[in-house]
Amino acid sequence: MRFAALTASFFALTMTAALPVYAESEHQPVTQSVETQQAGIKVVTAWSRELPPTAPVGAAFMHIENHSDLADRLISAESSIAHVTELHAHIHEGDVMRMVKVDTIDVPAHGQLTLEPGGYHVMLIDLKKPLIAGETLPLTLQFEHAGQMDITVNIKSSDAGTSVEQHEMDHSAH
Template identity: 50%
Template sequence: MKLAPFVLLALLGNPAVAHDYSVGELHIDHPWSRALPPTAPNGAAYFVVHNKGTAGDRLLGASTPLAATAELHTHVHLGDVMKMQKVDSVGVPANGEARFEPSSNHVMLFGLKQPLVAGERFPLTLEFEKAGKVEVEVAIEAEAPKAEHHH
């Protein structure tokens, strides 16, 4: 029995938890959503898009069978008030990243057709201007994942 690859995987991170997707030069890291009570009409999805290419790209939109509509939103500060604002697209800079996280950019899911239950997953299709469409699986988590911050 060769255990080396599994040991390596265990050292690099739990394969059951870490999940990422690639399309073209883009790499989508750990899509997740917060579990919500069944009465919640709307939800949100978060992830990080890493661009390994030399050209920038843009996220144009998202869709999921789980919700009636999915929109790109960001948070803007108007004085002391933080408001959510719909955006038409989010840029992913060359050799950079676009972070979708609480109190920042996120994908809003309006008109949820089923509750967001912790431990379950749902498909989310992301559409990029250049890279095209990629379907990711969004993990529904009871609380925000402990992000490893690379500074």
Template identity: 40%
Template sequence: MSSRFLTTVAAVATLCASSLALASDIQLSNPAVRAMPPGAPASGAYVTLTNHSDQDRYLVAAESDVADAVEVHLSEMQGDTMKMYQVEQVLVPAHGQAQLKPGSYHIMMMGLKKPLKAGDQVAFTLVMKNGERLPLTAPVLSPEEMTQYMPAGMKMKSMDHSKMNHGNHKKMAEGEHSSHH
């Protein structure tokens, strides 16, 4: 065999292997963004991350150009007050899921650059701890459409982020919070 043929075979094999490596072990499903009235300063985005690998994975950031700041947050009840904190990471367990949903982990968009109305689409990039970047487009859903994402007993109209206690400190989203997945 000629060296040119072997070089070509090696190059093709390398290209095939690198394109296979680009296939993510993380599957994104059920994305949604909460529609907000004009003038609302913030909104939430939700998605389910399913990890098909043998290793735990971690969501560490989210990016979008629809807001001045896009962060991963955790909402939780402390007594009779809903508290919200930015988290450094969200565990997506091996062969498991992390659900970003109202009243739990979610993507918080603050300083909206334009109103988000039902029917719009919002582009995001989810950033994993290993550097992987996952593109995502989420539909903006009306309050009625958002009911499928709400935990039992929680009403969307009561979710006014402007009245929530947005903690100024970060929490790790592991250990004590792993039961929220």
């Protein structure tokens, strides 16, 4: 049962990889997104996806900008919603894509990086609470240079697109 749920969750992540992903928010007001900046590192549009209450794992995605001259790297993450939080990447093995744990995720000097379905993500393992659309979850990121950053992750509905623009369109339609 646990394996089945994990597989379903992985399948959902893999399937969304082909969808267009959020790219740039600089030019438009992003009212829903939480923006956190510290020591040249800026984290925008952190999001997760709602999952059935029985799902043992979830994932958090975000866009990270490094406005400093120093290359930085994400070295760990922690959330009170999960017993274990890991940094993950997806790798291709032949036709199969699978998740692997990574020690760090590099953010180049004056560069940017998007954690997204099918790519890097923060894995929330052994969830203490279900991920419910419209709610948020707290996440503490640890960067090598920028240090610790507390961010808020928006939980989106499972049928929402992967972009924050889509998320907002969904809301404005009400």
